[in-house]
Amino acid sequence: MSELRADVLVLGAGMVGVSAALHLQQRGRDVILVDKHDLAGEETSYGNAGIVECASVFPYMFPRDVAEIMRYAANRAPQARYQLADLPFFLPWLVRYYLASAPDRALRGAMAVLPLIRRSLIEHELLIAEAGVPDLLRRTGWIKLFRSDRSLAGTLREFERAKRYGVEGCVLDAAGIAQREPSLSGAFAGAIHFSAPGFVPDPGGLAKAYAALFARKGGRLFKTDAGTLQQVRDGWRVGGRGQAALAREAVVALGPWSDLVFRRLGYFIPLGVKRGYHLHLNARGNAVLNHPVLDSDLGYLLAPMNRGIRLTTGVEFARRDRPPTPVQLEQALPRAHKLFPLGEAVDAKPWMGARPCLPDMLPVIGKAPRHAGLWFDFGHQHHGLTLGPVSGRLLAEMMTGETPLADPAPFAAGRFD
Template structure:
């Protein structure tokens, strides 16, 4: 079989892996992108709300409100669900997540991720222009809807905090909501509109457009099995469908499957997953949805994708590869239909994905401490689409000896011991 040689092999062709491959290529590296699928963006990057969340300063941390925690524990919160049979598998990670969500540590996480958040839309705009797909970026912003005075007040407080870091936002009353979204129905106390974030109406399509750009510029895409990665005299080797890929350096950008590579190499990194679901539906009649809208109190989001109106759920805690249990979709559907005119489902069944999360909600980006030429770029929690190109740039700068645009220390794997 053939042997393919490169400077760097990037494992994983989601938004994070493709972003790293493009930035390494831009800096003169010969890169091979390896994925188990024949096309990019077929896993986690395929299913999300489509938001480039440049206004999301504060990560999604474990709540500290006792009433909210009790709702979660009783499986009565629409935003979160868990499978009781899987609790032993993820409880240790959940404890670490809770401890990392103290006010002090949560603020540390926010400040660590802030340089990446600020760079996110800038990097996407540059790649979208180079890939010549301007139709895949809409500058509509998005809307968070609230049904009670208490949840609206909390959101306004969060907005006031975020404004200290340059986030723009506008509080909407019911009249302003109706002006922006005339087809919405509901008893909304108010909403918060974020004008800055970009909206991607086909997230999987954007990953594929970036991968096509990578190939047009001379990059190679190989179908292969990342689990076959092994160190060799010349660096690293991994088995592809039509031969072996050999490179001096390797980047692990496998999202929720990154543990399949780092664990056999002896790294104990607390990578967990938050699962989620989506379902596309046709809009009813002539109804139009102008922005992605989050029904905060009911735990679902509607987004006007190219394929139809995408209904996305909150978080499900379960084993990464456990069978799907799309109860959140079933619960959200009647609420969503009451809020916006929805027709028939376009998908035969809900799509299931997994968000790769570290307890502190900060990705791991940088050099592996015990293996020369091994680099990590995973754990982007809810922001893989948002941060992929930005963290790809940071990683490429570190790998090529440039001055990084952000201090890389907060993302180092050594923070886990």
């Protein structure tokens, strides 16, 4: 049996894991990146809206409006859907999500993650420059459309609040929308153009570019089942009888699959998933989409990816490994065709992925409380692409004894004890 040795094993080659591996590597650690795929960025990191959301001060919290909650409960809201058969499974998590979304608790969480949000685009720009892929970042921002005066007014109040924390953007009327996106059709009450966020037209490709940088700097990718991780006398071991990897320390960065490791080690961390779907379509004729555009009242987003126009859905609450049920995508398709001149589908079938979420919508970043040399970096909810590099830096600073760029206490695994 052959055995690879390193300083650190990073489990998971998505955006979060690759970023952590790079930051540890920058600090002199020999790192092995562990994944079940041959390439990085093949799972959750592949399927998102591509927005580096440095303007998202407030996380996606459970709604407090009774009428809105009733719409969700009746499965009539396009922004979220649930599978009735799985309700007993995820209802306790939803209760915790609701409690954590109380205004005072939500504000504390937002302020805790704000230093990471503010630094998120900067950390991406540094890695993109080092990886030599400037074409994978566009500084276009994104546009949030509103079809009703009520939804526009509610978001304008949130926007005014967010501006106090440095969020930039401008309110658009019909003429402003048409100027920025002349190919869109429909009657809109208005829109907000968030100008600061970056846009990545190939999120999976960016994860692969970061992994290629990691390899050029001497990093190794080891294909195996990360669920085989076990503590041994010299540290942590992963792999089977034919080949294994051993290191003093290990980082669990498996996104929605992180529970396959931490539960076996005796940790109860309430990790849930929000599933989502996307489909790429061609644009008809000479139609062009210049920004990611969220049709907020109808619960879908269009993004101009390299592969085509990516149509993404709201969230689906269901067991992580249930077969796909792309009802939201089927409902969104005719609405999206009315908004933008879409052509034939590029993909043979819709893609489905899972967003790893904790009830307070904050990630777990830091030391495992009861195991020497074990670290966590998962649960980045809707912002894995956004927060991957900056949370990787925070984790690497903690692991190497540097002064962390933000207070790590709110992200500690022990907050759920």
